[in-house]
Amino acid sequence: MLWATTAPAAATDPTQIEAPSGLRVVLQDYRDETDTPLAIFRARFVAPDLEQAAETMEAVFSDMEYLCNTVALPELATRGLPAQRVVVSLSSEPLEFGTIAPDVAQFFESYSIEDATCIWELF
Template structure:
């Protein structure tokens, strides 16, 4: 199932979110894959300046952790889904899920969910 709605984090646009680095982040979609063996909830975001931001990977990873804890996890709980992990993905342009695009910057991180906390996993 796909969803593209979310709870607002940026007051003027419910699909835009504030992150610690100050980058512009927009929700592309949520993907419910909780009925698969890995029980994943995916949150996919578009970050137009991602390629430039990748020069400071520490900030990008901090943004991804923030998006897991402050956006994806509350959405997962709101929906009452039985996910065991959340995968956060960032791309510099909107892409169809599973698309390989060498000209588009993309980052993915996986987080286990324990006690309502996102815990980073090696992906």
């Protein structure tokens, strides 16, 4: 199931999130795949300045873990979903789910959930 949320927002929009690195992101949507064997919950984000930020990969991955813990996990709790893992995606522009776009910066990370915390997994 897909829950659309918002389109990319202006700097004053309260839906905009500032990650620890200073990267500004907007939640694109959530995807509930908890009824599959892997029980995945996806949180998809857009960061127009991602390509510039991608020069410091460590910061981008740290931001993704932050988004998992501060945005995706609270949403899971609110919805009461039985997810076993969260996949966080971050792209430089909104994309339809599953779209391959070589000209768009995209990052994906998978996290298991342990003690209400996102634990990074090799993806």
